[in-house]
Amino acid sequence: MTAAAPEPKENMGQPVPRYDAVVKVTGRATYASDMPLDNPAYAFLVTSAIAKGRIDRFDLDEARSVRGVIEIVTHENAPELKESKLFSDGGYAGTTIQPLKSAEISHDGEIIAVVIAESYEAAREAANRVKVSYTATAPSATFDSPGTTAAAAKGQNAQFKEDAKVGDFAKAFDEAEVKITAAYGTPTQHHNPMELFTTSCAWMGDNLVIYEGSQYVYGLKNGVAEQLGIDPDKVRVVNPYVGGGFGSRGSMTPRTAIIAAIARRLNRPIKLVPTRDQGFTIATYRAETRHEIKLGAARDGKLVALRHEGAEVSSRADAYCVGGTKTTTRLYACPNVDSLVSIVRADRNTPGFMRSPPEVPYLFALESAMDELAVQLNMDPVELRRINDTTNEPIGGKPYTSRSLMACFDEAAKAFGWAQRSPQPKSMSDGDWLIGYGCAATCYPTQMAPSAARVRLQRDGRTRVEIAGHEIGTGAYTVIAQTAADRLGVPLEKVAVFMGDSDLPPAPVAGGSNSTASTCSAVMMVCDQIRQRLFKAVMPDSLTEKAKETVGISPAPTTQAAKSDRPLDIEKAFDALGVGVVEEYGEWKPDGAPLDSFRAMHSGHPRLVGGHQMKDQIAYAFGAEFVEVRINRFTHEIRCPRLVGAFAAGRIVNPRTARSQLMGGLIWGMSSALLEATEIDERYARYVNDNLADYLLPVNADVPGVEVIMLSEQDDRINPAGVKGLGELANVGTNAAICNAIHHATGQRIRNLPVRLENIEA
Ligand code: MOS
Numbered sequence: 001m002t003a004a005a006p007e008p009k010e011n012m013g014q015p016v017p018r019y020d021a022v023v024k025v026t027g028r029a030t031y032a033s034d035m036p037l038d039n040p041a042y043a044f045l046v047t048s049a050i051a052k053g054r055i056d057r058f059d060l061d062e063a064r065s066v067r068g069v070i071e072i073v074t075h076e077n078a079p080e081l082k083e084s085k086l087f088s089d090g091g092y093a094g095t096t097i098q099p100l101k102s103a104e105i106s107h108d109g110e111i112i113a114v115v116i117a118e119s120y121e122a123a124r125e126a127a128n129r130v131k132v133s134y135t136a137t138a139p140s141a142t143f144d145s146p147g148t149t150a151a152a153a154k155g156q157n158a159q160f161k162e163d164a165k166v167g168d169f170a171k172a173f174d175e176a177e178v179k180i181t182a183a184y185g186t187p188t189q190h191h192n193p194m195e196l197f198t199t200s201c202a203w204m205g206d207n208l209v210i211y212e213g214s215q216y217v218y219g220l221k222n223g224v225a226e227q228l229g230i231d232p233d234k235v236r237v238v239n240p241y242v243g244g245g246f247g248s249r250g251s252m253t254p255r256t257a258i259i260a261a262i263a264r265r266l267n268r269p270i271k272l273v274p275t276r277d278q279g280f281t282i283a284t285y286r287a288e289t290r291h292e293i294k295l296g297a298a299r300d301g302k303l304v305a306l307r308h309e310g311a312e313v314s315s316r317a318d319a320y321c322v323g324g325t326k327t328t329t330r331l332y333a334c335p336n337v338d339s340l341v342s343i344v345r346a347d348r349n350t351p352g353f354m355r356s357p358p359e360v361p362y363l364f365a366l367e368s369a370m371d372e373l374a375v376q377l378n379m380d381p382v383e384l385r386r387i388n389d390t391t392n393e394p395i396g397g398k399p400y401t402s403r404s405l406m407a408c409f410d411e412a413a414k415a416f417g418w419a420q421r422s423p424q425p426k427s428m429s430d431g432d433w434l435i436g437y438g439c440a441a442t443c444y445p446t447q448m449a450p451s452a453a454r455v456r457l458q459r460d461g462r463t464r465v466e467i468a469g470h471e472i473g474t475g476a477y478t479v480i481a482q483t484a485a486d487r488l489g490v491p492l493e494k495v496a497v498f499m500g501d502s503d504l505p506p507a508p509v510a511g512g513s514n515s516t517a518s519t520c521s522a523v524m525m526v527c528d529q530i531r532q533r534l535f536k537a538v539m540p541d542s543l544t545e546k547a548k549e550t551v552g553i554s555p556a557p558t559t560q561a562a563k564s565d566r567p568l569d570i571e572k573a574f575d576a577l578g579v580g581v582v583e584e585y586g587e588w589k590p591d592g593a594p595l596d597s598f599r600a601m602h603s604g605h606p607r608l609v610g611g612h613q614m615k616d617q618i619a620y621a622f623g624a625e626f627v628e629v630r631i632n633r634f635t636h637e638i639r640c641p642r643l644v645g646a647f648a649a650g651r652i653v654n655p656r657t658a659r660s661q662l663m664g665g666l667i668w669g670m671s672s673a674l675l676e677a678t679e680i681d682e683r684y685a686r687y688v689n690d691n692l693a694d695y696l697l698p699v700n701a702d703v704p705g706v707e708v709i710m711l712s713e714q715d716d717r718i719n720p721a722g723v724k725g726l727g728e729l730a731n732v733g734t735n736a737a738i739c740n741a742i743h744h745a746t747g748q749r750i751r752n753l754p755v756r757l758e759n760i761e762a
Contacts, residue, residue: 006655009712011722015656016492019477020241029241032211033198033273040200041070043259043272044123046113046130047281048105051139051685052347055103055112059131063115066129068122071266073114075100079261081227086318086350087251088159092223092604094251094284095350097317100258105134106317107349108686109281111255114262116270139347139685142188142288142313150311153341156319160341164329164395167336169294172305176296179305180372184293184365185752186735187677188313188687189286190279191354192695195243197253197279201260202269208235208260213242215249216509217468217502220256222604227257228264232603240500245472247353248283250511255282277690284352285678287313287320291365295373296336301387303334310362311342315350319343322353324362326612327620331366331443333390347685353511355665356728359444360672360735367440367736368751371743375425381439381740382409382418393618401619402715404648405441408624411709412646413439416626425747426762433630433639434762436745442733445611446619446650446724448590449508450597451522456583457530459574461490469499469519470510474727475657476519482653483520483721487527490570505585508606513725516653520721522588529584534573590719610718617717621724623647625666625734629741636760640670640702640738646709650724655710662708662730669734671698677754 001007005015023029048055060072073079078100085091099111113130117123140147153160173179193213200211208230214220217237225232242249255272263270274282289312296305308328314320325339354360374381389406392399413419421437422428428435454466465484471477477497485492498504508518574580589597590609597607612618628642643666652658675696679688689695708730715722735753743749746762 004656004659006659006710008655009710011712011714012652012655013482015654016478016482018475018657019481019497020471031195031241031243032213032239033200033271035200035211037200037202037269037271040269040271041116041118041266042120042123043270044115044120044127045111045274045278045282046115046127047278048108048110048112049132050105050134050136051108053105053134053136055105056133056135058113062131063126063129066122066126068118069126070116070118072126072130073100073262074112075102079265081257081261082229084223084227084252088157092219092226092252094253094352095315095318097315097350099254107281107315107347108684109278109349111282114258116262116266120273141680141682141685142346143290143344145346145682148344148346150342150344153319153321153323153343156343157321160321160323163339163341164325165338166395169305169307169336169338172336173294173296173307176304177299178376179294179296180369180376181292181294182369182372182751184291184368186289186361186364187753188288188680189354189672189676190678190695191246191248191285192692192697193244193246193248196274196276197255197283198273199256199259200269200271201263203264206234210235210237210256210260211239212237212256213239213249215242215245215470215472215511216604217470217500218506218604219509220252221502223252224257224260228260237502238500242470242472242500245510246355247357247511250353250509253283276692280678280687280690281349284350286354286357287351289361291362293365293369295369297373297377301377301379301384303332303388305336306334307338308362308366309340311344313346313348313351314343315348316345318350320351322358324358327359327443327445328362328366330393330395330612330618331441332388334394337394355668356444356732359732363442363733364735364753367733368739371438371736371740372749380423382413385409385441393612398616398618401617401717402713403622404711404713405622405624407711408622408646408648411711412624412626412644415707415709416644418626425744432633434633434745436629436631436741436743437626438737438741438744439624439626440733440737440740442623442625442729443620444513444729444732446517446621446718447512447514447608447610448517448521448719449514449606449608450587450589450593450601451507451518452505452585452587452601453522453526454505454583454585455484455523455526455530456581457488458581459571461494461570463488463490463495464498465495465523466498466504467507467519467523468502468504469507469515471499472510474515474661475654476510476515478657479516479653480519480523483523484527487524488530506601508608512608513727513729514608517719517721517723517725520653520723521719522586524720525588526584526586529586530582533582534570537573537576538569619718619724621647621649621726621729623729625737627737627741629738629745631742631745631760636757638674638755638757638760640674642705643670643703643734644707645730646711647726647729648711648713649726649729650713650715650718651722652710653723658710658726659708661727663706665730666706666734667698667703669731670703670738672731672753673735673738674754
């Protein structure tokens with residue numbers, strides 16, 4: 001075993017190499033814009049140079065004169081599209097701002113024209129020659145900008161159901177022995193996946209094929225069909241590989257239906273490859289947030305009162321919000337809790353999911369405040385968490401299905417060397433460098449959604465798994481192949497997995513870290529259907545009907561359980577059945593999924609269940625993160641030499657891909673504290689650093705040491721696969737751990753991200 005392929009502990013699968021490793025490192029993995037098209041035309045977008053106002057006039061003469069231009073589509077001649085509802089209102093869209101519908105402009109960088117030409121270069125050249133006259137009005141950019149409006153999230157966002165509260169916060173806070181009140185802020189961030197927001201559309205008669213990187217092929221298929229007004233069965237979305245998602249490809253953006261409609265009109269395949277900077281405004285992003293936290297505690301550290309008020313920016317058109325109070329009000333034992341989430345509307349594109357959408361900003365606030373409270377109590381911050389650890393969430397009193405938070409703190413503290421920390425701020429140094437140690441908790445809800453799968457087993461053991469899941473770089477192919485191999489008892493190298501195609505059986509959105517739990521549960525169930533058919537064929541007649549119903553099926557989630565079932569002699573069973581291939585299709589849904597689940601699954605609406613919304617329990621994965629920062633006394637340069645995280649997330653199907661996910665999360669978490677921020681020019685409500693040179697991202701030298709520890713945890717109450725999901729676990733809390741470490745190094749508390757050297761006073 002190596003660091004990259006950790007030794008599996010109890011309830012972990014084998015760290016097999018990635019299923020898609022070879023095609024990826026040899027450049028043979030085909031991404032959406034690599035798909036060959038027959039005689040394509042090329043599209044280039046023109047985007048608005050103002051954030052608010054209207055287009056008075058286009059002057060297209062010069063653009064039209066560029067050789068190779070086929071057509072220029074503006075609101076004056078655009079194909080008609082049906083409106084799409086926001087996903088949270090039962091639709092598919094990540095924004096209801098539909099470009100090319102009118103002369104009105106809703107945000108900077110909105111699509112205002114699409115140039116179609118014989119080559120990419122001609123389309124780009126012509127797009128640069130499109131002249132636009134606008135009447136601009138002053139836009140509202142962000143918090144505190146004139147003209148914004150604010151209102152409670154509850155009542156305007158259907159998915160935000162509750163401002164959690166319990167007990168009497170005001171009285172308890174008033175009477176608390178120790179209290180803190182503090183305000184925090186997090187910046188705008190953009191996902192910047194490597195793969196640009198490309199779309200290729202090709203029609204064959206009435207049938208449309210879309211090649212587009214997507215985290216939800218069924219959502220995109222149904223959403224585009226709705227906008228075009230055609231039967232969803234005529235639309236196919238294909239993307240066997242996706243070059244990063246991070247939430248940006250979870251819901252439909254307006255570009256797809258526009259390109260599809262133009263391709264239909266021109267009767268020619270069209271390929272769109274937008275630029276990096278256009279990606280900042282034609283897709284979604286993480287909006288800036290503000291928080292006020294009030295904590296009241298007894299002298300012994302026990303929380304008696306907690307209040308979390310959050311505010312988030314959204315567009316004028318859409319009430320998007322992440323509402324992380326659902327998590328922060330339930331993380332620690334506390335009898336008196338209050339919360340409120342508000343949405344502030346500005347002249348911006350609609351924000352959307354970005355890795356751990358609620359937890360990253362909201363736990364930054366809570367886990368910073370917990371550290372502030374520990375300082376005021378003169379208590380070790382780890383011990384403060386221990387004192388307030390709980391088996392039941394405080395709002396509804398429901399038990400956590402399993403909770404290894406303190407075990408994670410203890411493991412990570414040991415690996416990090418937390419005991420060597422001298423608690424006084426500014427007490428540790430090395431030459432010119434002040435040293436700080438900080439820590440924070442992380443957690444992420446365990447979510448599942450209905451999923452289907454088709455599995456085919458041949459007499460020679462070769463197996464084909466078909467499921468419209470998504471490989472966004474996470475290891476989805478690998479864990480699905482492992483699950484089928486384990487369940488059928490066939491060698492891994494005989495399993496082929498087909499994903500990223502909406503003609504395959506539906507899987508949920510690859511979001512909310514639900515993919516492994518959902519798709520592996522479905523694949524297990526369908527493999528069991530095959531096992532049952534085979535077992536029945538070879539079973540002695542003396543067995544009762546009841547035994548025949550259950551033989552070959554094990555309810556337990558572990559590999560060990562599958563192995564301890566009767567071994568399956570595949571060849572004997574095939575001979576008895578007299579067939580060469582056995583194929584099964586099945587639809588799985590998690591406990592507590594709504595009645596319309598399977599219908600919704602086929603029409604591209606994921607019915608995610610889990611987290612705090614389960615009936616009698618609450619399910620989260622947990623972790624603890626420790627960081628060392630070093631701050632130069634003279635230049636105030638901030639370095640982060642070490643990140644150590646310990647995590648428990650139920651069954652780990654593959655410790656290699658899991659570690660890779662968690663390591664990426666830790667690095668992204670560090671990045672969200674020290675590097676990443678989209679800067680906004682408030683005069684124009686415009687993103688300034690919309691490129692990979694000015695939008696800071698971490699490189700290897702930014703985090704020399706990352707250590708990932710995976711704890712063994714078994715949870716049989718969540719789903720058949722026993723998987724909690726960890727894609728979005730590790731990048732939560734890191735930002736707080738870093739600010740807590742900066743406080744330890746310098747004595748200075750920084751409550752707004754990102755932290756840059758100019759923010760350091762000491
Ligand atoms: Mo994740 S932000 O749910 O793709």
